[in-house]
Amino acid sequence: MASTATAQQIKNLWKGGVSPFRASYGKLMMWFFLLSDALTFSGLLITYGLLRYSKPAYEGTRDAFVPSQEYWPIPEKIFDGMPFLHGISLPLVFVAIMTFVLILSSVTMVLAVEAGSRMDRQGVIKWMLWTIIGGIAFLGCQAWEWSHFITGSGKEGWGIMLQDGTLFTGANLHMNEYGPQLFADLFFFITGFHGTHVLSGVIINIIIFYQVSVGVMEKRGHYEMVEKVGLYWHFVDLVWVFVFTFFYLI
């Protein structure tokens, strides 16, 4: 880059003449931000690991599983609901669909970046729109997942009998029918923190989508901003890959 730059460009290139890591300022800062964000998510997931292994594991068979405060639940028995199919046990199917939606939106994002590198405004508009739709679809799925988790599945023999004789189902930050309280707390914190990232990603995508549509990037002469929000969006997808494994599969 530096070897082909004109004198005027060199002046602006981080003022030292050569850009560090041969990356632009904005992209490099996005990478550093993502690294610090990755450390935050690692902190949450490592906390999950620590707390999980400090509690007894469920010893019985999968079919005989009934949740109890005494042991950590097995996730495929907890997350087996599906919209419109109440009462049918479909372990992890809905979460797998959510994972697919997010991966697909990551693919459309990378196609938007590719179109941007060719200065193809129509392509960027098309693929960013699909990315935004994918993000919103994921958020909708997560909203369903949360409301299902909070209200409870209503399975027979599940729930906590309260002292006044009423049956508590579902979970909140004080009570949890699925297992130790920490399980529900970690569910809310980890998926909630990730969902917040998806939400802010969708909002940023919408802003950039608007700017692309009115021709801001064309005027600027490059689509680097799409690349930067693309980095953020892939990171959100990446985190979900880890949440899917450590929270739902293991």
Add this chain to the structure above:
Amino acid sequence: MGLDEQSSVEVKPVDKSKVWLLVKVAIILAVITIAEFAIAYMAPESWKWFKITVFVSLTIVKAFYIVAEFMHLKYEVKALIWSILIPMIFVVWLLIALINEGGAIFHAIY
């Protein structure tokens, strides 16, 4: 922005091989997710450690493809690649250390 200004921007033709690479990565990610899902469903309950090992390694494979191809890290300079990867290696160490610690807490309580 005027119309003639729009038409002055030259759209380069699609590089088919580049798009095909991205589609290939997408297919790999989809296949791995299906495989994980199938293993969670079908592997017997007693294969707990087998499952954990497979899930963690497949997750790392997926993470590699997302970071290397989608986030384009593979094509950055080596110094940047290492600046991102080395802190993450310390995270792996922290994960192992604290899961071990969790086991110690378990033995102290139960």
